Amino acid sequence: MEQQIENELNIPEVMPLLPVRDIVVFPYMVVPLFVGRESSIASVDDALNSKRMIFLASQKDPVLEDPKKEDIYTTGVIAMILRMLKLPDGRVKILVQGLKRGVLEEYVQEDPFYKVKVSSIDEDESPVSDLKVEALIRYVKDQLARAVSLGKPMLPDLLAVIETINVPGKLADIIVANLGLKISESQEVLEEKDPVVRLDKVSHFLTREISILEVQQKIVTDAKGEIDKSQREYFLREQLKAIRKELGDDDDLSKEVEEFENKINKIKMPKDVKDEALKQLKRLSRMHSDSAEATVIRTFLEWIVELPWGKFTKDNLDLTNAKKVLEEDHYGLEEVKDRILDFLAVRKLNSKMKSPIICFVGPPGVGKTSLGKSIARSMGRKFVRISLGGLRDEAEIRGHRRTYIGALPGKIIQGLRNSGSSNPVFMLDEIDKLGSDFRGDPSSALLEVLDPEQNNAFVDHYLGVPFDLSKVMFITTANYLDPIPPALKDRMEIIHIPGYIEEEKIKIAQKYLIPRQIKENGLKDGQIFISNPMLSFIISGYTRESGLRNLERLIGTICRKIARKVATGEDKNFSISKKQVVKFLGPEKYFHEDELKNNEIGIVTGLAWTPYGGDVLFIECAKFKGKGNLLLTGQLGDVMKESARAALTYVRSIAEKYSIEASVFEETDLHLHVPAGAIPKDGPSAGITMATGIFSLFTGKKVKKDVAMTGEITITGKVLPIGGLKEKLLAAKRMGIKTVIIPKKNENDLVKLPKGLKSYFNIVAVEKFDEVIKVAIEDI
Numbered sequence: 190m191e192q193q194i195e196n197e198l199n200i201p202e203v204m205p206l207l208p209v210r211d212i213v214v215f216p217y218m219v220v221p222l223f224v225g226r227e228s229s230i231a232s233v234d235d236a237l238n239s240k241r242m243i244f245l246a247s248q249k250d251p252v253l254e255d256p257k258k259e260d261i262y263t264t265g266v267i268a269m270i271l272r273m274l275k276l277p278d279g280r281v282k283i284l285v286q287g288l289k290r291g292v293l294e295e296y297v298q299e300d301p302f303y304k305v306k307v308s309s310i311d312e313d314e315s316p317v318s319d320l321k322v323e324a325l326i327r328y329v330k331d332q333l334a335r336a337v338s339l340g341k342p343m344l345p346d347l348l349a350v351i352e353t354i355n356v357p358g359k360l361a362d363i364i365v366a367n368l369g370l371k372i373s374e375s376q377e378v379l380e381e382k383d384p385v386v387r388l389d390k391v392s393h394f395l396t397r398e399i400s401i402l403e404v405q406q407k408i409v410t411d412a413k414g415e416i417d418k419s420q421r422e423y424f425l426r427e428q429l430k431a432i433r434k435e436l437g438d439d440d441d442l443s444k445e446v447e448e449f450e451n452k453i454n455k456i457k458m459p460k461d462v463k464d465e466a467l468k469q470l471k472r473l474s475r476m477h478s479d480s481a482e483a484t485v486i487r488t489f490l491e492w493i494v495e496l497p498w499g500k501f502t503k504d505n506l507d508l509t510n511a512k513k514v515l516e517e518d519h520y521g522l523e524e525v526k527d528r529i530l531d532f533l534a535v536r537k538l539n540s541k542m543k544s545p546i547i548c549f550v551g552p553p554g555v556g557k558t559s560l561g562k563s564i565a566r567s568m569g570r571k572f573v574r575i576s577l578g579g580l581r582d583e584a585e586i587r588g589h590r591r592t593y594i595g596a597l598p599g600k601i602i603q604g605l606r607n608s609g610s611s612n613p614v615f616m617l618d619e620i621d622k623l624g625s626d627f628r629g630d631p632s633s634a635l636l637e638v639l640d641p642e643q644n645n646a647f648v649d650h651y652l653g654v655p656f657d658l659s660k661v662m663f664i665t666t667a668n669y670l671d672p673i674p675p676a677l678k679d680r681m682e683i684i685h686i687p688g689y690i691e692e693e694k695i696k697i698a699q700k701y702l703i704p705r706q707i708k709e710n711g712l713k714d715g716q717i718f719i720s721n722p723m724l725s726f727i728i729s730g731y732t733r734e735s736g737l738r739n740l741e742r743l744i745g746t747i748c749r750k751i752a753r754k755v756a757t758g759e760d761k762n763f764s765i766s767k768k769q770v771v772k773f774l775g776p777e778k779y780f781h782e783d784e785l786k787n788n789e790i791g792i793v794t795g796l797a798w799t800p801y802g803g804d805v806l807f808i809e810c811a812k813f814k815g816k817g818n819l820l821l822t823g824q825l826g827d828v829m830k831e832s833a834r835a836a837l838t839y840v841r842s843i844a845e846k847y848s849i850e851a852s853v854f855e856e857t858d859l860h861l862h863v864p865a866g867a868i869p870k871d872g873p874s875a876g877i878t879m880a881t882g883i884f885s886l887f888t889g890k891k892v893k894k895d896v897a898m899t900g901e902i903t904i905t906g907k908v909l910p911i912g913g914l915k916e917k918l919l920a921a922k923r924m925g926i927k928t929v930i931i932p933k934k935n936e937n938d939l940v941k942l943p944k945g946l947k948s949y950f951n952i953v954a955v956e957k958f959d960e961v962i963k964v965a966i967e968d969i
Contacts, residue, residue: 199240200267205232206244206293206303210251213375214266215362218287225280226254231302233273233281241270244291244307247376258303263293264380267309290379310382314356322357322385329388332395333364339402343367358384361391370394423477446474449490457499462654466493485591492598492652497605501612501660505569506537514567519556520697521943525549525684529564543641544612544662548620548678550670551686552799552916554736557666558618560686564664565614573604577631578619586634588651598651601638601658612660620677621667632674639663639680687915688735688803690922690946695724702741710748717751718764719744726767730777733923735803735916747773779923788891788967795878796899796921796929798913803920805897808863808875810882815858823863828873833861836880838904839958840887849887859883874911876902877930877961884962891967897921898930898965906958910934915942918950927951930961 207222207229214220224230236243246265248256272284290310298304330351337343347367354360365378374394381387453466469486476483505511511533515526528547535542549557558574565572580586589596597603604615623632637643638658646655665681667673689697699721707717719727732739750773751763771777791810796803821833841854861879877900885892899917901909910932911917921929927949933956939947953964 200288200309201240201242202308203297203304203306204239204242204244204267205235206246206261206296206305207232207236208248208256208261208303209245210248210253211372213247213366213372213379214245214268214285214287215366215375215379216266216287216289217359217362218266218366219271219284220287221282221284223276223280223282228255228302230281233270233283235302235304236270237273243268243270243285244293244305245285245287246293247372251372258296258299261293262376262380264376265291265293266379267291267307290382312358312382312384314359323355325385325388325392326355326357326360329360329364329392329395332392332399336395336399336402339399339406341398341402356384357388361388365391365394368394368398423480427477443474445478445487446470449473449494452494453490456494458493459498459655462493462498465654466490485596489591489651492602492606493654495606496602496656497609497611500610502570502610504533504536504612505567506533508533508537511567515563518563518566519560520700521689521693522556522560522686525560525686528682528684529567533568543659546639546641546663546665546681548665548667548681548683549686550667550683552668552688552735554734554738555686555688556737557686558616561614561616561664561666564662568614568662570662571608571610571613572616573608573613574616574618575600575604576618578622579624580631581624583631583634584650586631586638588649590650591653596651598649599634601647602649602652602656605656605661611657612662614662614664617663617665619667620665621669621672623672632677636676636680639665639677687913688919689737690919690943691725691728692945693943694728694737694740695721697737698724698740698744702737702744706741706745706748710745710752712748712752712755716755716762717748718762719747720764723765723767723770727770727774729923730779731774733779735919743774786894788894790889790891791882791886793878793882793885793892793965794894794897794924794926795875796897796917797874798872798916803913803916803918805920805924805926806863806875806878808861808878808882810879810886811860811862812857812886813860814856817855818858820858820860821862822860825863826872829863829875832873832876832901833879835904836876836883836902839880839902839906840883842904843906843958844887847884847888853887859886873901873909874899874913876900877908877955877958880958881961881965885966888966893928893965893967895926896928896930896965897924897926898961900930900932900935900955900961902958908932908955908957908961914938915946918942918946922946922949928953928964930955930964932956 207224209222212220212222224233232243244265245268246261246263249260249262250256253260266287267289268285268287270283270285274282276282290312291307292310294306294308296303296305333343333348333351337348347363351360351363354363361378361384365375368391370378378387378390378394381390449470450467453463453470458466469489473483473486473490476486508530512526512530515529519526528545532545549560551557561574562572584599586599586601588599588602598606601615605611605613617635620635623635625631637647641659644658644661647658648655670678670683698719703717703719704714707714727743728740731743734740747765747770754763791812793808793810795806795808797806798804819834819837821830825833837859840849841851844851844854861882863875878898880902881892881898884890899911899914901911903909914931914935915938918929921927928951930953933954936954939952953960955961955964
């Protein structure tokens with residue numbers, strides 16, 4: 190019979206292959222397919238141009254867009270294309286009918302589409318006479334009927350056709366094609382050549398399906414029972430309510446409604462908010478107190494009456510007192526303090542002014558968060574802080590809609606309720622670490638919160654009514670600005686807080702850190718003394734940071750060691766010596782002289798900016814026999830790679846001027862490395878450093894070890910300005926470097942530097958690269 194069909198249809202031995210995904214096509218199955226891949230469309234066209242025959246085989250991974258030979262199952266179905274329709278979007282819709290199984294023997298063609306040699310699998314379709322097989326056929330039909338009775342969707346016409354089939358292979362194929370199995374399970378059935386074994390596998394799948402349907406039906410029945418039970422309980426509660434009313438018992442809900450009404454009328458909330466609150470209260474009064482909806486409305490009303498509508502703390506506009514408070518809590522940071530005093534001065538003259546939106550940007554440990562607390566204390570306002578680090582859900586800012594179980598207002602409204610004031614100092618910490626995913630983008634939600642023109646009517650999704658945030662003083666903090674979206678950045682006044690120089694750290698330690706650690710470790714005032722030279726030794730030998738966190742940790746370690754001595758009976762005052770510092774903290778971790786001991790060829794000291802402060806980079810250059818290639822290592826970003834190429838181009842352009850043979854560039858490969866290799870680096874400020882290293886390498890002249898530099902270079906030798914100058918100078922100071930080369934256009938940035946920092950350095954401002962090498966290269 191199979192051979193007869195093959196002869197009648199004249200199935201070719203070689204035919205195009207169409208990889209299909211999300212479906213396994215069986216013999217006798219008529220199914221529409223949408224074809225979108227160019228190679229697949231070419232396969233269809235080839236089939237239509239010949240005998241309309243095509244080999245359908247399923248992909249092992251349906252996600253793959255361009256499946257290879259090993260990604261396609263070898264057992265499939267030889268099918269005939271009945272119809273073809275071209276769609277407006279370029280795809281093709283075809284209607285195919287599975288004819289018979291086939292096994293892919295070899296790939297005859299791979300490009301532009303797969304063409305394969307297929308051997309068809311013959312199968313006996315005559316009715317069976319074996320009693321065991323007949324029993325299996327009847328059992329499978331009964332199983333299918335049972336599955337349909339439990340709710341398995343199956344077309345009546347299909348069931349009628351199945352009743353007439355007495356061939357095991359054909360019955361198995363038709364049932365499994367409509368059972369909705371996984372791709373791997375359907376493929377397992379398709380690959381089974383023995384019809385009886387195939388039908389037995391289908392029987393096992395039907396048994397599993399019936400078990401799932403029975404559990405599903407039980408869940409539905411139980412849920413219906415719960416609903417009936419709830420209705421019965423509601424009826425009984427209503428009867429109990431009527432009985433209590435007849436007995437004259439107090440109605441708790443009426444009391445609750447009355448309390449809410451008194452609070453709503455007492456609070457000075459806007460008219461539209463009051464109207465909404467009274468509307469929800471009226472709904473509550475008509476509900477049963479135990480209903481789910483009543484709980485939602487009750488929680489909403491509790492939030493409404495607990496928010497600080499019209500409640501403001503009075504600003505302390507005494508500028509002298511505010512300055513005194515700021516000076517008590519923080520050393521330095523003059524720009525920040527001036528901005529706060531300016532705000533208070535304008536507030537004193539214009540009480541209706543809008544609060545500023547300030548963003549403190551600086552490395553960790555410089556006091557951004559504690560500064561917010563000091564600002565609140567100096568102004569006499571409440572202080573609220575929330576951390577935005579890792580926040581990914583927009584609802585954390587705007588709140589959840591009341592339709593969700595467990596819904597709550599966003600963190601802004603929650604913070605205002607906790608503060609009990611409508612004009613607190615509200616700190617949004619780590620704004621540069623916001624995330625986003627399928628739940629929304631919190632940074633977009635903050636656009637309304639941090640816009641003085643919009644936040645006077647901020648609508649939280651949970652409340653659904655506007656709340657005025659225009660009197661709130663928002664302060665945000667960030668380690669660096671790059672991750673903050675431009676639209677959000679535009680709404681904030683950026684104030685940079687760079688790191689501290691050593692003299693500032695010593696004063697801060699003596700005034701704040703040491704007294705705090707003495708108190709926290711249970712010591713008495715004056716029981717421990719750390720001199721300025723010892724603090725300088727700790728700072729230079731054990732820390733390399735822009736802020737103060739690690740320094741405070743080290744002071745805390747010393748205090749704990751002294752506390753241990755005091756606890757064991759040594760009740761005396763301790764003056765910390767260098768020997769004790771080494772004993773308590775271990776040997777020194779950082780040395781100025783261990784980096785570059787001598788002037789060397791091809792090694793240059795560069796200055797870099799990082800989100801955590803300034804840093805020193807030692808750029809190394811080496812050359813070896815080659816063909817003029819440039820090798821860059823050290824995880825450099827695209828900008829630094831372009832700087833390196835520009836630096837090499839410029840050095841080649843001045844080769845003749847400095848007696849460098851032109852041929853050396855063609856016969857030598859150059860390797861430029863920026864340690865440490867595990868840390869990614871990028872930015873437009875290493876150009877002159879790279880150029881100096883390359884120049885030193887090809888001239889054979891040494892670079893001075895005590896000279897650091899920063900600046901970008903062009904291919905004509907101009908030195909371009911850079912950012913983060915103060916942070917870079919602080920890094921140079923930590924390394925003990927005194928001569929620093931900077932771009933001429935950065936001289937204006939020196940005005941804002943502390944006098945102590947400027948006087949420490951010999952700063953050389955340059956416009957051209959020729960000026961750089963005169964300072965940095967020996968004997969030039």
